[in-house]
Each structure stands twice: as C-alpha cells, then as structure tokens.
Amino acid sequence: GAVVSQHPSWVICKSGTSVKIECRSLDFQATTMFWYRQFPKQSLMLMATSNEGSKATYEQGVEKDKFLINHASLTLSTLTVTSAHPEDSSFYICSARPGVGRGNKETQYFGPGTRLLVL
Amino acid sequence: AQSVTQLGSHVSVSEGALVLLRCNYSSSVPPYLFWYVQYPNQGLQLLLKYTSAATLVKGINGFEAEFKKSETSFHLTKPSAHMSDAAEYFCAVSGMDSSYKLIFGSGTRLLVRP
Numbered sequence: 001g002a003v004v005s006q007h008p009s010w011v012i013c014k015s016g017t018s019v020k021i022e023c024r025s026l027d028f029q030a031t032t033m034f035w036y037r038q039f040p041k042q043s044l045m046l047m048a049t050s051n052e053g054s055k056a057t058y059e060q061g062v063e064k065d066k067f068l069i070n071h072a073s074l075t076l077s078t079l080t081v082t083s084a085h086p087e088d089s090s091f092y093i094c095s096a097r098p099g100v101g102r103g104n105k106e107t108q109y110f111g112p113g114t115r116l117l118v119l
Numbered sequence: 120a121q122s123v124t125q126l127g128s129h130v131s132v133s134e135g136a137l138v139l140l141r142c143n144y145s146s147s148v149p150p151y152l153f154w155y156v157q158y159p160n161q162g163l164q165l166l167l168k169y170t171s172a173a174t175l176v177k178g179i180n181g182f183e184a185e186f187k188k189s190e191t192s193f194h195l196t197k198p199s200a201h202m203s204d205a206a207e208y209f210c211a212v213s214g215m216d217s218s219y220k221l222i223f224g225s226g227t228r229l230l231v232r233p
Contacts, residue, residue, distance in 0.1 A: 004162075006162075032218065032219070034220070034221075042225075042226075043209060043223045043224065043225050043226050044163075044209070044223050046220065046221070049218055049220060057218075091160075093162050093163070095163075095221075097219055105219070106151045106168075106170060106213065106219050107153070107165065107168060108219070108221055109165065110155070110162040110163040110164070110165075111162050112161055112162040113160070113161060113162045115160070
C-alpha cells in the first residue's frame with residue numbers, strides 16, 4: 001500500500017514553455033501533498049505544501065506564479081512550471097500524506113520523481 | 120525550529136560489515152523521525168520511522184534505528200551490508216503540527232565494497 005505515482009518520469013522542453021507534472025496517490029486519499037526539488041547530489045528542498053481544495057502554501061523564496069500547484073482532489077496534485085527556463089531544470093519529487101483517520105497520517109510517501117530538462 | 124544533521128556525506132563499508140549512518144536532530148517538541156533511502160534517479164522509499172512508541176525501530180531490508188532522546192540521535196544500523204544497500208540515505212524530522220512537514224538532513228551516500 002501507500003503508492004504514489006508521478007507523470008511524466010522525465011520531460012524535455014524548450015525555454016519559455018510550460019510543463020505540468022502530475023502526482024497521484026494510487027491506493028489512499030491524501031489530505032496533503034508536498035512538492036520538492038532536488039539538485040544533483042543534494043538533499044530535497046521543500047517547495048510547497050498543498051491541501052485538497054485550498055491554495056498551496058509556498059516556502060520562502062519559491063515563486064508561486066512560477067510554480068503553480070493545484071490539488072483538485074484527494075488523489076491528485078499537479079505542479080505546473082510556467083515559462084520554464086534552463087535554471088528550472090531539476091528533479092521534482094512529490095509526496096503524499098494520508099488523511100485523518102489513517103494510522104500513518106504523519107508519514108509522507110514519495111513518488112518516483114520527474115526529471116525536467118529545459119533547453 | 121527543527122533541524123537534522125547527518126554526519127558523513129559518504130560512508131564506505133565492505134560487504135558483510137556493519138552499517139552505521141548517523142543522524143542527530145534538533146526539535147523543541149517531541150519529534151517524528153524518519154529514515155528514507157533513495158536509489159539513483161528514483162524517489163524516496165521509507166525505511167523506518169519513530170513515532171514515540173518503541174525507541175528501537177525495525178524497518179525494511181534489515182535496517183533498524185534507535186531513538187535516544189538524551190543524545191538527540193536516531194542512528195541507522197544494519198548488521199551486515201549487502202551490495203544492494205548502496206544508495207543515498209536521508210534522515211528527516213517532523214513536528215506534530217497539522218502539516219507534518221519534513222525537514223531533511225543533507226544525506227549520506229553509502230558505498231558497499233565487494
């Protein structure tokens with residue numbers, strides 16, 4: 001149980017285009033989903049926290065107009081990188097946390113990641 | 120504020136040897152503590168977690184960790200390393216607020232020599 005998927009697993013795009021990444025919890029309902037960014041050989045940097053049906057909470061220094069997050073249902077959150085530039089190239093990882101009533105509500109389950117390359 | 124320190128960015132052991140990956144945390148509230156493993160170009164997989172129950176926590180793949188409040192530590196161990204254990208390991212802490220946000224350590228790369 002507790003499987004999280006991401007799509008696509010990798011994407012190459014031209015500078016100036018927008019890219020959408022999907023994060024789905026496959027076998028549980030996720031009250032909260034998190035989006036992280038990871039640079040090579042570094043740890044994960046939390047970008048934002050999204051709760052179903054409400055606006056995402058962005059970490060300091062993360063441009064909310066650049067990284068649009070939508071959490072439309074209890075099993076799906078999307079991250080859209082708008083007007084992508086080469087410096088946005090990175091490994092983006094999502095995680096999902098089970099909702100209230102689940103014994104593992106404190107645990108985040110991670111997706112496999114999406115590698116974005118902006119040319 | 121919460122923080123996590125992982126001592127040693129790289130740890131190298133021989134196959135069959137003891138694995139010890141160190142993690143110290145700082146938290147003003149009783150923490151939840153986690154160890155995750157990341158294989159190349161993949162997401163994170165939960166190895167084990169401490170949630171204020173037993174202080175010795177057993178996880179998957181033969182790993183275990185002991186919560187020591189007096190030392191503010193949560194070191195990860197495995198009695199005998201396998202080649203397949205080579206990966207990046209992250210220690211993380213979260214508080215008991217409603218968001219359960221994770222604060223990650225910088226990671227430790229485990230190398231296993233044949």
